[in-house]
Amino acid sequence: MKVRMPLCKEKEMKKWQKKYKLKMKAEGKYNRGNRAAQSARYRQVRRIAVHAQRIAGYARKKGILVKPEVCSICGIKTNTIHAHHADYMKPLDVTWVCQFCHNWLHTIGGDAK
Ligand SMILES: [Zn+2]
Numbered sequence: 714m715k716v717r718m719p720l721c722k723e724k725e726m727k728k729w730q731k732k733y734k735l736k737m738k739a740e741g742k743y744n745r746g747n748r749a750a751q752s753a754r755y756r757q758v759r760r761i762a763v764h765a766q767r768i769a770g771y772a773r774k775k776g777i778l779v780k781p782e783v784c785s786i787c788g789i790k791t792n793t794i795h796a797h798h799a800d801y802m803k804p805l806d807v808t809w810v811c812q813f814c815h816n817w818l819h820t821i822g823g824d825a826k
């Protein structure tokens with residue numbers, strides 16, 4: 714059985730669809746702009762991060778920074794200790810953490826990098 718929508722409903726649907734499409738289009742544009750801005754921000758953060766990591770790496774070579782064998786958060790002994798920067802503007806201010814705690818710092822841990 715073919716069900717036909719009442720004419721008035723059909724018109725309403727078409728109107729709604731048009732509105733919906735326009736809305737999606739507008740939002741798509743908004744998202745694209747937002748994504749571009751986000752990736753620009755991300756690139757900037759990455760640049761600073763790489764810079765901080767380079768300085769930290771140099772400091773380690775010079776013996777200014779000494780990489781410990783244990784995570785400073787959970788205390789686990791591992792050979793994959795990461796240098797975590799709470800603030801990239803302070804490249805020598807690193808927190809030595811294990812991979813797990815590092816992930817945690819970057820997710821639930823807040824705005825740290
Ligand atoms: Zn840890």
Ligand SMILES: [Zn+2]
Nearest residue numbers: 796797798826
């Ligand atoms: Zn980190």
